[in-house]
Amino acid sequence: xxxxLQSAIDAILNKECVVFPxxxxxxxxxxxxxxxxxxxxxxxxxRPPSNPLIVHISHIDQILSVATSLSPLEQxxxxxxxxxxxxxILPKKKEIPSNVTGGLDTVGVRIPNHPIALEFxxxxxxxxxxxxxxxxxxxxxxxxxMAQFYMEGKAVILDGGTLDIGIESTVVKVEGDKIYILxxxxxxxxxxxxKTGILPCENTAQEHHSPGTRFAHYKPKATIITFxxxxxxxxxxxxxxxxxxxxxxxxxxxxxxxxxxxxYAHALYYTFFQCDKLNISTIYCELPPNHGQGVALRDxxxxxxx
Ligand code: AMP
Ligand code: MG
Numbered sequence: 162x163x164x165x166l167q168s169a170i171d172a173i174l175n176k177e178c179v180v181f182p183x184x185x186x187x188x189x190x191x192x193x194x195x196x197x198x199x200x201x202x203x204x205x206x207x208r209p210p211s212n213p214l215i216v217h218i219s220h221i222d223q224i225l226s227v228a229t230s231l232s233p234l235e236q237x238x239x240x241x242x243x244x245x246x247x248x249x250i251l252p253k254k255k256e257i258p259s260n261v262t263g264g265l266d267t268v269g270v271r272i273p274n275h276p277i278a279l280e281f282x283x284x285x286x287x288x289x290x291x292x293x294x295x296x297x298x299x300x301x302x303x304x305x306x307m308a309q310f311y312m313e314g315k316a317v318i319l320d321g322g323t324l325d326i327g328i329e330s331t332v333v334k335v336e337g338d339k340i341y342i343l344x345x346x347x348x349x350x351x352x353x354x355x356k357t358g359i360l361p362c363e364n365t366a367q368e369h370h371s372p373g374t375r376f377a378h379y380k381p382k383a384t385i386i387t388f389x390x391x392x393x394x395x396x397x398x399x400x401x402x403x404x405x406x407x408x409x410x411x412x413x414x415x416x417x418x419x420x421x422x423x424x425y426a427h428a429l430y431y432t433f434f435q436c437d438k439l440n441i442s443t444i445y446c447e448l449p450p451n452h453g454q455g456v457a458l459r460d461x462x463x464x465x466x467x
Contacts, residue, residue, distance in 0.1 A: 164317045170285050172317040178202055180294045180312045181281050182321020183217075183273035185246045185329050185347065186301035186430070187308040188291030189316060190217065190281075193227070196258035199290060203260070205315050208297045212373040213263035214290040215248045215330070216270050219282035227270055227288050229254050234357065235335045241356040244274035246326055246347040250334040261290045263372055271330055277321045293329065298377045300430035300465075303327040307434050327427035328457055332371050333361070343371040345457040347426075363456070378464040381433035383441045385466040389448050396443050400436050402429075403447040415439060422449045426458040433465070 169179040176198040179190045189206060191198035193216045203210055216227050221243060224231055228251035231239070239249050253268035262268050273279070282289060293301035295311050302308040305320045312318060331346030333353070340353060340361040354360045383400070386393065392401065392408055400415035404425060410416045417432050419425035436444050446462050449455035 163320050166281060166284060166319070169281055169317045169319055173198070173285050173287065173289070176201065178205060178312075178316040179281070179289075180302075180308050180316050180318040181278050181291070182305075182308075182319060182324055183275045183278045184325045185273070186303055186324065186327065187294040187305075187318075187321070188217065188273075188278075188289075189294035189312065190289040190291035193261055193288040193290035194256055194258070196260050199258060199260045202290070202292065205312065206292060206295070206297050208292060209376060210260065211263045212292075212297075212376060213265055213269065213371075214261050214292050215332075216257070216261065216268055217278070217282055217289045217291055218270060218272055219279050221272065223288065224251070224270060225254075227254055227257060227268055228252055232335060234338065234340075234359075237357055238333060238335065238340070238353065239270075242348055242352075244272040244279065246274070246330040247271065248330045248332045250332065250343065257288075265372075267334075269332060275321060275324075277319050281319060298380055300379050300381055300433040301329065303427075303430045304434075307431065310434070323431075325427075327430060328461065331457070344374055345460045347454065347457065349453050349456065351453060374464075377467065379430070379433070379461050380465050381444065382437045383433075383444045385444050385446055385462065387446050387448050387462050387466050392447075393445050395445075398441055399443040399445060400439070400441045401445045401447075402432060403445075404449060405447060415441060422453070422455050422458055425449060426454060426461075429458065429461060 248269045248271040331348040332344035334341045342363045350361045395412040401413045402417045
């Protein structure tokens with residue numbers, strides 16, 4: 162039997178975790194106001210405690226229950242992309258326990274754009290902190306099957322089927338009149354520039370990276386090898402993920418072709434999951450061009466290959 166919304170609410174009130182679908186990836190949520198509940202997330206995921214969590218709310222009115230302030234530019238960005246795949250870093254309210262933010266005095270906030278997430282968040286009526294519902298270091302779950310694989314028996318799981326975007330949110334921080342992208346995601350620098358008239362700074366100094374970007378991420382069991390241009394020769398038990406069409410693939414027994422960068426990003430984690438089921442040893446992944454949504458996909462592929 163599938164888990165119901167009521168069982169999810171009960172779990173949160175009992176200091177347990179709930180896996181819920183968002184438009185990006187499945188999240189592993191807990192009451193963001195209760196440090197004991199938040200600890201459970203770190204245990205279930207084996208997540209390093211210094212990697213902060215994003216707090217999910219259902220309405221912009223709740224933002225000042227989590228953050229102490231929202232400047233006009235921050236409000237403009239948040240309103241332009243919410244609900245949606247953008248997380249905004251704001252000064253943290255003292256009610257948010259320090260294990261949510263890895264000890265930082267800032268907190269990441271987002272309104273996910275998924276009917277089940279919004280229904281769950283408004284019914285439970287609490288801020289819910291949630292990282293991706295995978296074991297740390299592994300590919301994020303983008304299908305119900307993957308969510309079950311990681312968290313069955315450990316948390317209540319709400320079924321949202323296959324998710325729309327399949328890659329994590331863009332993490333953004335405003336400092337004065339500058340906008341920094343701390344982690345690339347579905348929302349691109351171009352989209353932010355279009356809405357605000359300010360071109361965000363990307364790939365800047367280390368202090369403007371999210372703490373979480375330091376850790377190993379997105380890795381299937383197989384070794385990932387990235388390439389640009391020429392398709393590499395197949396090796397024993399290998400698979401190919403690519404965007405380029407005009408090629409002879411006869412030497413690859415498993416190849417996954419994507420028409421667009423968006424399709425590639427959408428399918429990436431599930432394709433890694435399938436490759437693991439097929440016991441593939443090496444996955445050759447074509448890097449997309451480094452602009453638009455290619456930026457986030459490249460980031461995930463390069464991290465998976467490290
Ligand atoms: P995940 O939960 O896997 O989607 O990762 C959340 C990302 O947001 C990680 O890269 C975190 O480091 C980042 N993040 C969350 N809160 C903060 C914060 N207060 N300051 C900077 N980055 C943050
Ligand atoms: Mg994650």
